[in-house]
Amino acid sequence: MKQKRILIVCRRPPYGESFAREALDVAMASAAFDQEIALLFLDAGVTLLAKNQQPETIGDKSLEKQFAALPLYDVNELYVDVGALQQYRLSQTDLSLPAQPLTTGEITQLLERSDIVLNF
Amino acid sequence: MLHTINKAPHAHDCFDACLRVCGDNATIVLIEDGVYAAITDSDTAQRLCSQAKAVYALQPDIDARGLSTRIAPQIRTIDYAGFVQLCCEHPTIQSWY
Numbered sequence: 001m002k003q004k005r006i007l008i009v010c011r012r013p014p015y016g017e018s019f020a021r022e023a024l025d026v027a028m029a030s031a032a033f034d035q036e037i038a039l040l041f042l043d044a045g046v047t048l049l050a051k052n053q054q055p056e057t058i059g060d061k062s063l064e065k066q067f068a069a070l071p072l073y074d075v076n077e078l079y080v081d082v083g084a085l086q087q088y089r090l091s092q093t094d095l096s097l098p099a100q101p102l103t104t105g106e107i108t109q110l111l112e113r114s115d116i117v118l119n120f
Numbered sequence: 121m122l123h124t125i126n127k128a129p130h131a132h133d134c135f136d137a138c139l140r141v142c143g144d145n146a147t148i149v150l151i152e153d154g155v156y157a158a159i160t161d162s163d164t165a166q167r168l169c170s171q172a173k174a175v176y177a178l179q180p181d182i183d184a185r186g187l188s189t190r191i192a193p194q195i196r197t198i199d200y201a202g203f204v205q206l207c208c209e210h211p212t213i214q215s216w217y
Contacts, residue, residue, distance in 0.1 A: 009214070011137065043137050083140075108143040112121055117214045 005036045007114035010045035014063040015055055020048055023120035024066055031073040038077035039070070040110060041099060045120075046084040049095040064096050071097075079110060122147045122210035125154035126217050129164045134216040139171055142214075149198070149206060150177040155187060158195045165192035178203060 008027050012019040023039075030037050041049055053064040070078070080099035085091070092101070102110060111117060123142050129135035135157055142148065148168060150158050157164040158177040168175045169192065179197045182188055191197060198206070207213060 042141070043133065104140055107141045111141060111214060112143065112145075112212075114212065117121075117212055119215050119217065 003034070003036050004115040005038070005113065006030055006116045006118065007038050007040060007110065009040045009042055009111075009117060009119045010048055011043045011119060013044050013047045014053065015058060015060050019120040020045070020063055021066075023118075024063065024070075026118060026120075027070060027075055028073050031070075031075050036077075037075045038079065038110070038114070039075065039099075040102075040107065041078070041080045041084075042107065043081065043084050044088075046080055046088055046090060049080060049097055049099060050088075050090060051094055051096045068096055079107075081107060121145070122149065122206060122213045124149045124151055124213065124215045124217075125157065126152040126215070128153040128156040135164060138214075138216040139167060142172065144171060144173065146172045147174045147206065147210065148172045148176070149203060150175070150181075150195075151203070152178075152181055153185075155181045155185060155191075158182070158191045159187065160190055160192040162192070165195060169194045176202070176206065 008023050010023045014020045027037055055062050078097055078099035079102050082101040082103055123138050123146055125134050125138050127134040155177045175195045176198045177195050179199050
């Protein structure tokens with residue numbers, strides 16, 4: 001099977017909806033099948049990367065810790081929307097994972113060079 | 121690249137999010153409530169036409185919402201078969217929902 005470049009776009013916040021968890025499941029399953037995976041944290045999805053999430057307070061499990069496990073699955077290509085970081089007042093040091101900041105134009109290029117784009 | 125938008129433009133951020141990053145080589149298909157972006161003389165229709173390479177709207181969704189006579193002339197309408205055709209022609213599809 002030819003390896004495809006899969007881009008998983010995370011566009012929603014971590015709790016309240018199950019999109020982020022599903023994105024994570026797809027990322028880990030694809031990585032287990034040796035696919036080339038990249039994740040893009042776009043729009044409100046940048047909030048997934050915020051440190052110090054304490055979802056126990058709302059009876060939920062930490063997605064921060066699960067996303068932090070991505071490098072263990074050899075998913076190291078992480079990108080984050082610089083404009084959205086600014087909107088949510090997040091700086092690189094507030095993030096739980098090292099994600100490469102991308103401008104709008106760079107995001108367009110990333111989308112265009114992916115074979116499969118999955119939006120969550 | 122083919123982009124689909126299925127939410128009304130002012131009720132949800134799909135429309136803006138798509139237009140921000142889709143680039144000028146994009147083909148955009150408006151489906152479900154996304155067809156509200158195609159209303160003639162609207163800002164949204166104008167933005168779509170000035171930015172994307174091609175814009176389509178799904179006729180059954182237009183008709184269902186009473187918009188049959190209110191679609192901007194630059195936006196082409198397609199039926200389900202046309203939608204399938206577009207999907208086949210584009211190797212990559214990004215759904216904004």
